[in-house]
Amino acid sequence: MQRAAIIGGGVIGGGWAARFLLNGWDVRVFDPDPEAERKIGEVLDNARRSLPGLSDAPLPPEGRLSFHADMGEAVKGADWIQESVPENLALKHRILAQIQAACDAGAVIGSSTSGFKPSQLQEGSAAPGQILVAHPFNPVYLLPLVELVPSAANDAGFVERAAEVLRSIGSYPLHVRKEIDAHIADRLLEAVWREALWLVKDGIATTEEIDNAIRYGFGIRWAQMGLFETYRVAGGEAGMKHFMAQFGPCLAWPWTRLTDVPEFTEELVDLIAGQSDAQSGAFGIRELERIRDNNLVAMMRALKGQDWGAGALLRAHDARLKAGTALVARAADVAEGVPVLTLARAVPLDWTDYNGHMTESRYLDAFAQSTDRFMELIGCDAEYIAGGGSYFTAESHIRHVDEVHAGARIEVRTQMLLGEGRKLHLFHAMYEGERLLATGEHFLLHVDLGTRRSCPPGPQVAEGLALMSRAHGGMAWPEAAGAAIRRAG
Ligand SMILES: NC(=O)C1=CN([C@@H]2O[C@H](COP(=O)(O)OP(=O)(O)OC[C@H]3O[C@@H](n4cnc5c(N)ncnc54)[C@H](O)[C@@H]3O)[C@@H](O)[C@H]2O)C=CC1
Numbered sequence: 430m431q432r433a434a435i436i437g438g439g440v441i442g443g444g445w446a447a448r449f450l451l452n453g454w455d456v457r458v459f460d461p462d463p464e465a466e467r468k469i470g471e472v473l474d475n476a477r478r479s480l481p482g483l484s485d486a487p488l489p490p491e492g493r494l495s496f497h498a499d500m501g502e503a504v505k506g507a508d509w510i511q512e513s514v515p516e517n518l519a520l521k522h523r524i525l526a527q528i529q530a531a532c533d534a535g536a537v538i539g540s541s542t543s544g545f546k547p548s549q550l551q552e553g554s555a556a557p558g559q560i561l562v563a564h565p566f567n568p569v570y571l572l573p574l575v576e577l578v579p580s581a582a583n584d585a586g587f588v589e590r591a592a593e594v595l596r597s598i599g600s601y602p603l604h605v606r607k608e609i610d611a612h613i614a615d616r617l618l619e620a621v622w623r624e625a626l627w628l629v630k631d632g633i634a635t636t637e638e639i640d641n642a643i644r645y646g647f648g649i650r651w652a653q654m655g656l657f658e659t660y661r662v663a664g665g666e667a668g669m670k671h672f673m674a675q676f677g678p679c680l681a682w683p684w685t686r687l688t689d690v691p692e693f694t695e696e697l698v699d700l701i702a703g704q705s706d707a708q709s710g711a712f713g714i715r716e717l718e719r720i721r722d723n724n725l726v727a728m729m730r731a732l733k734g735q736d737w738g739a740g741a742l743l744r745a746h747d748a749r750l751k752a753g754t755a756l757v758a759r760a761a762d763v764a765e766g767v768p769v770l771t772l773a774r775a776v777p778l779d780w781t782d783y784n785g786h787m788t789e790s791r792y793l794d795a796f797a798q799s800t801d802r803f804m805e806l807i808g809c810d811a812e813y814i815a816g817g818g819s820y821f822t823a824e825s826h827i828r829h830v831d832e833v834h835a836g837a838r839i840e841v842r843t844q845m846l847l848g849e850g851r852k853l854h855l856f857h858a859m860y861e862g863e864r865l866l867a868t869g870e871h872f873l874l875h876v877d878l879g880t881r882r883s884c885p886p887g888p889q890v891a892e893g894l895a896l897m898s899r900a901h902g903g904m905a906w907p908e909a910a911g912a913a914i915r916r917a918g
């Protein structure tokens with residue numbers, strides 16, 4: 430168990446607390462705001478329904494969360510301390526000095542600052558090498574990017590240790606090699622933000638029209654290929670050089686007002702806030718956060734299917750998590766007389782429906798994953814399938830016993846009812862803890878993928894089946910197995 434201290438538990442500190450906590454860290458929070466506990470509780474509720482299901486493997490058991498009135502108590506013994514107080518350099522200096530007076534010398538102190546350079550934060554510190562910028566993106570518990578910005582005072586081993594901690598909690602540390610005001614991403618965001626402010630101020634577009642220009646077009650493109658890869662594709666077969674030749678001259682045309690800063694007059698603030706109310710005022714902030722989280726999870730899980738960008742990162746993190754799970758690898762290791770664990774994961778947000786619970790098609794999805802896992806156990810793995818043998822499902826019966834919600838940790842335990850010759854009869858039971866949620870009974874036939882006809886399995890799978898028969902052969906037939914839907918009335 431590792432420990433993080435969160436100093437400043439607002440929007441960003443709350444997000445950090447959730448990411449650490451749900452990745453198994455104990456988290457101590459210091460924030461003088463009497464509402465901090467309630468606010469973090471609400472951020473955590475959102476995180477619990479969205480983050481665990483982003484992975485296809487279970488996250489470690491949640492750590493312990495505590496709130497402390499004394500900053501020294503919060504930071505003492507912490508491995509990672511994340512400063513997330515408001516963007517004010519004098520305040521950050523004061524807080525960093527208080528942290529360093531009480532924390533362990535080996536702790537990493539990350540600052541969430543959106544724009545200060547690490548060398549600015551380190552000014553006046555007796556141990557500057559312990560402080561660096563770890564700039565996250567909102568919502569911190571879902572978005573992987575953390576800009577990790579060291580200065581010359583941080584040694585390379587320290588930076589790598591910080592990066593490894595971030596990887597272990599599913600983040601993507603982007604090492605910003607040369608410190609600069611506002612790092613990398615906020616410089617890009619600042620450019621778009623300034624241009625958008627001019628468009629509203631000059632009456633060209635409303636806040637909603639600008640958001641539509643982003644979300645119906647280049648925003649979707651950016652989420653998967655960024656800027657340069659997107660423009661390379663836009664250059665057609667001739668690629669980047671052609672793109673630059675075609676659009677280079679525009680740089681000299683009046684396509685931007687970036688060099689000017691619009692003054693934040695009361696009139697401009699009212700105009701933007703009023704348009705924003707008209708656009709989104711029908712939703713509360715927590716409601717908007719949930720809509721945002723639903724969309725982000727769906728997009729990132731889709732990218733995982735493509736093994737691309739943030740999705741490729743999630744896949745690699747899943748592999749890490751899976752390596753630490755209790756799933757048995759071979760039939761020879763299956764315990765006798767008890768169903769074998771074939772799935773352990775959380776319910777993803779995109780598995781839920783308009784009734785607010787896991788939707789029916791996903792039960793089949795989960796049971797199908799369990800069947801795949803069981804096939805691997807008996808030796809019907811990717812190599813065997815590539816050799817031309819596999820199983821086809823001939824019949825399924827799912828019973829829905831109790832409902833389950835997004836973020837809940839589920840397990841499927843599987844009993845082999847029959848595994849003989851070409852026949853395989855499985856009974857899956859899905860649980861949240863010890864609460865039975867559903868059962869899935871499936872009858873499969875071994876097939877020759879060349880002829881597409883059933884046939885006896887090869888020796889490897891026959892042996893796996895024999896081992897499983899020995900482990901499960903003496904078990905009682907589950908009460909619900911073999912049941913049909915009763916006639917109504
Ligand atoms: N909001 C955003 O989109 C992002 C903000 N950041 C950065 O994160 C930092 C925090 O920003 P937010 O969370 O947005 O601000 P916030 O206003 O939501 O939260 C700041 C928290 O710090 C607490 N605080 C104030 N004085 C304190 C003190 N002396 N000791 C401990 N806690 C104190 C406040 O009570 C509040 O809960 C800033 O440096 C900001 O630039 C980074 C990424 C995104």
Ligand SMILES: C[N+](C)(C)CC(=O)CC(=O)[O-]
Pocket residue numbers: 542543565566567615618
């Ligand atoms: C607007 N902002 C500068 C606070 C933005 C960030 O720092 C990152 C984000 O989450 O957009």
